[in-house]
Every structure is written in C-alpha cells, then in structure tokens.
Amino acid sequence: MSSSSGRCVVVGGGLVGLATAAALSRQRPDVRVTVIDKEPQLAQHQSGRNSGVIHSGVYYTPGSAKATNCRQGRALLLDFAADHGIDMDLCGKVIVATEDSERGPLAEIERRGKANGVAARSIDLAELAELEPHVRGVAALHVPDAGIIDYPAVARTLADAITQAGGTILTDTAVERGEERGDVVRLTTTAGDLEADAVVTCAGLQSDLVARAFGVTDLPLQIVPFRGEYYQLTEDAEQLCRTLIYPVPDPRFPFLGVHLTRHISGRVLAGPNAVLGLAREGYRWRDVDPATLKRLAASPGLRRLASEHWRTGLGEMWRSLNRGAFVKALQKMTPDITTTDLAPYPAGVRAQALYADGSLADDFVFHETARTLHVLNAPSPAATSCLSIGERLGAAVVERLG
CATH class of the missing domain: 3.50.50.60 (FAD/NAD(P)-binding domain)
Incomplete structure (x- = not known):
C-alpha cells in the first residue's frame, strides 16, 4: 500500500x-x-482472569519470543504503570525445590534466567526462611525481578x-x-x-x-482450553505467603504448577491447576460446549498428548475435584497450609496451542x-x-x- x-x-x-x-x-x-x-x-x-504476576523471564529459552518479549515487555510495563499511576509491586518470588531430584531443573532455570538478563540467584535455606518463613524445601532460587500488577x-x-x-x-x-x-x-x-x-x-x-x-x-495447530482453578487464602492464612512462591515446574509442560501468589488486591491466591476445558470459555465443570468437545475428540494431537501424559491429566482432574488433593500439592512447599485455609476464587482458562504430533507450543x-x-x-x-x-x-x- x-x-x-x-x-x-x-x-x-x-x-x-x-x-x-x-x-x-x-x-x-x-x-x-x-x-x-x-x-x-x-x-x-x-x-482479566489471571494472578496478576509480572513475570521476569527466568523460565524461557534464551532467544525465544517469550524470553525476548518478556524482558522488553516487563521494562515497558513498569514504565507504563509508573506513568499512569497503576498499582504494582516488585515483591520478588522464590522458586522452591522440595526434593533432591529438582535441584538440576532448578539450576537450569537459574542458567536460563541469567542468560536472559534476569536478576536471579540461588539462596540457602536460612535466607529462604527469612524471605518466606512458612516455606520448606531443599534448595531455592530468589527472583527479585518478579512482581504483581493490576492488569x-x-x-x-x-x-x-x-x-x-x-x-x-x-x-x-x-x-x-x-x-x-x-x-x-x-x-x-x-x-x-x-x-x-x-x-x-x-x-x-x-x-x-x-x-x-x-x-x-x-x-x-489448534487451541486447546485448559481451565486453571484458583483458591484464595482466608485472611488468617495470608501470613503463610509474603511474596510469590513457586514450585520447580515440570519441564515437559508449559505450565508452572500450583503456586501461591500475593495479588495486587492484597489477597493471596493458590493455584492454578491445569484441567482440560470442556468449552473454550468454560470456567466451571458444568460449562460444556458440544462444538468444542467435537473438535477435541477429533484431534489427533490431543489423543497423542493424552496417551503419553494421562497420569498427569488424571492428577490435575483429581486436584480439581478434591480440595484435599489440591492442598496436598501446596503442602510440599508450605506444610502449614490446611483445607480450611482455602476459600473459592474465580477460575481462568488458558488458550494453549497444540500441534498434531501431540506437543504443546512452548x-x-x-x-x-x-x-x-x-x-x-x-x-x-x-x-x-x-x-x-x-x-x-x-x-x-x-x-x-x-
């Protein structure tokens, strides 16, 4: 033109x-x-349905679109919020290994973060206890570049x-x-x-x-909806999380696992899990769209994904249906949390691209x-x-x- x-x-x-x-x-x-x-x-x-986190870029493959845009976007977002008086807080986050098998993946996250220019460093358990007194683990990474904002x-x-x-x-x-x-x-x-x-x-x-x-x-590719269910901590339990507390994610999936995040509203959110959605915008189990079900049933990529990772999928569904199982996942990092500490909070749905070979776009x-x-x-x-x-x-x- x-x-x-x-x-x-x-x-x-x-x-x-x-x-x-x-x-x-x-x-x-x-x-x-x-x-x-x-x-x-x-x-x-x-x-409008997310945890409100400002991501640092610590997880992403160096040179990828995610890594490049996250680092540049974060800088632009901080300036934008400051210029327009939008609430934000660079509270930082900890990524916690709860067993020895997670030390290697945690070290890889630190390597990626440094390659992406992220301020991230390994901390000992004494410093972890100082940052998050109710968290338990065998190793941890502190990422001060992370924060929260009012999206x-x-x-x-x-x-x-x-x-x-x-x-x-x-x-x-x-x-x-x-x-x-x-x-x-x-x-x-x-x-x-x-x-x-x-x-x-x-x-x-x-x-x-x-x-x-x-x-x-x-x-x-095709878009597959994954519902992410959240809880919020009761006011008495909010002291269990000061900043953002994340597990070491499963490197096979582009999800970060169930975590605790302090929201810009002051509340503390627990979640999300990742359950296959039965509708593109299905925020509840009873939200079912026949057209979505038909596409999912006809998807060779989803069949391949399900055949390889059905145990993980069943685990996510069980945590969705059973609050005790959801709490058990949180207790790996925060053993003091109980089922009575959780209150309902609106779910979100993630649009995840799936290729025909069963791989998830990362x-x-x-x-x-x-x-x-x-x-x-x-x-x-x-x-x-x-x-x-x-x-x-x-x-x-x-x-x-x-």
Whole structure:
C-alpha cells in the first residue's frame, strides 16, 4: 500500500490487542484504528482472569519470543504503570525445590534466567526462611525481578489511550468472516460489515477459529482450553505467603504448577491447576460446549498428548475435584497450609496451542498473510509482554501500510 493513511482493525480487546492498537495509534497517528471484541466489556478472559504476576523471564529459552518479549515487555510495563499511576509491586518470588531430584531443573532455570538478563540467584535455606518463613524445601532460587500488577487497570488505560488518539472500540462485535480482496480486507461481523487495509487478530481462546474465519486453512495447530482453578487464602492464612512462591515446574509442560501468589488486591491466591476445558470459555465443570468437545475428540494431537501424559491429566482432574488433593500439592512447599485455609476464587482458562504430533507450543506463535497478522499462541507471559508484542505488531502493520 502506498497511501498516506490507512485503516486497521484489531480483533480482540485483551491486553495484546489493546497494546497493539495503542502502539499503532502512536506510531502512525494518521491510521484509523478500530478494536472489536465479542464481549460486552474488554479484557474479560485471559487478560482479566489471571494472578496478576509480572513475570521476569527466568523460565524461557534464551532467544525465544517469550524470553525476548518478556524482558522488553516487563521494562515497558513498569514504565507504563509508573506513568499512569497503576498499582504494582516488585515483591520478588522464590522458586522452591522440595526434593533432591529438582535441584538440576532448578539450576537450569537459574542458567536460563541469567542468560536472559534476569536478576536471579540461588539462596540457602536460612535466607529462604527469612524471605518466606512458612516455606520448606531443599534448595531455592530468589527472583527479585518478579512482581504483581493490576492488569485490568492496564487494559483500561490502554483503551483510554486508543480512544483519545481517535481510535474506535466496538464491543459486542464478533467476527463471522474476513476476506482479503486486493488491497482491502472485508470483515463480516455481528454488528455489520467493516473494511480495513490491515487486520491484526489477537483472539486468545478463539485465535485459531478466528484465523480460519479469515481463510487461513493451513494452521499447524489448534487451541486447546485448559481451565486453571484458583483458591484464595482466608485472611488468617495470608501470613503463610509474603511474596510469590513457586514450585520447580515440570519441564515437559508449559505450565508452572500450583503456586501461591500475593495479588495486587492484597489477597493471596493458590493455584492454578491445569484441567482440560470442556468449552473454550468454560470456567466451571458444568460449562460444556458440544462444538468444542467435537473438535477435541477429533484431534489427533490431543489423543497423542493424552496417551503419553494421562497420569498427569488424571492428577490435575483429581486436584480439581478434591480440595484435599489440591492442598496436598501446596503442602510440599508450605506444610502449614490446611483445607480450611482455602476459600473459592474465580477460575481462568488458558488458550494453549497444540500441534498434531501431540506437543504443546512452548513459545508465542504468529501467522501472517499479505493483509493480516494472526496471534495464534500467546499464553503466559503474554500479559507481561503485551506492550512489547504490541510494538512489534504495530510496526508490522505500519510496514504493510507503506
């Protein structure tokens, strides 16, 4: 395109979509930016249903999109929060090995963290007891770069920036179809038709379905929903966690395990586990979507994943159905916690990309055509990374607009 201005539609009003629209509005003020979201309010799913953690980048493979965007995004996020008065706290975290077999994986996390420029160091048990008196383990890593923030406030502030720059935000607007015709992308939505010179889709749990609605049929993956269930500690039990307390994660999965995190609200959250969701946005066991079940049943990748890791899956389901089992997982790090210390808290659902060979995507995944950019896999640390991802996607749109 060679015009001096243009039109861009961003599909998805979560943190990544809003950050992309805000970045584009700043990079090219002459571009007319429209954000559409199918929900009545913005940031209703992954962006608004998480533990609120600012990730440090300690876990991710050096050089990966996760590692690069997390470190850059964290720095941008801290500046953004300071500039706009958004609540945050760099409280730090401890990653705790509870048995000798976890010492090696913990050392690998420290190595990755240092390669990514993360402030992280091994601490002895005396220092662990000073940081978190109720935690027990055989080794630990202290990561002062980690923290907590009010992500819904970040989303609201980004939305304000978009509208103040002249952009438009349309809620209750779902994409039904998109078609590239020459220099124009035509979108059919539940609120009417739109035209754009470029489209960015950041649809989270719906990302693969939205990409297919735009005619992308050669996707190498599908989105599988994993429900993450949380509890909150009762007020009497909140003293069991001062900062963020994490186990050593299973390196076979892109999940961090059940942990304790102090929320920006002051409450302490316990979780999440990772249970296969029966609906794309199924936050309860009784939330069942026949179309989702049909896709899951027909998925060769899910069958391969289940055949290899069925014991792990059953364990996650058991912890979901049995509070005592959930507490037992927490007691490996915090033995003083009991079932009476847990109170209900809303669940979240993670959009996890799964390949046909049964492997889980362990990095951000993007797909592009001549006029569209699709964010296919952006799980944690996408919230921390949103401003960095947004800058990159905004720049890619500017390049398309000429």
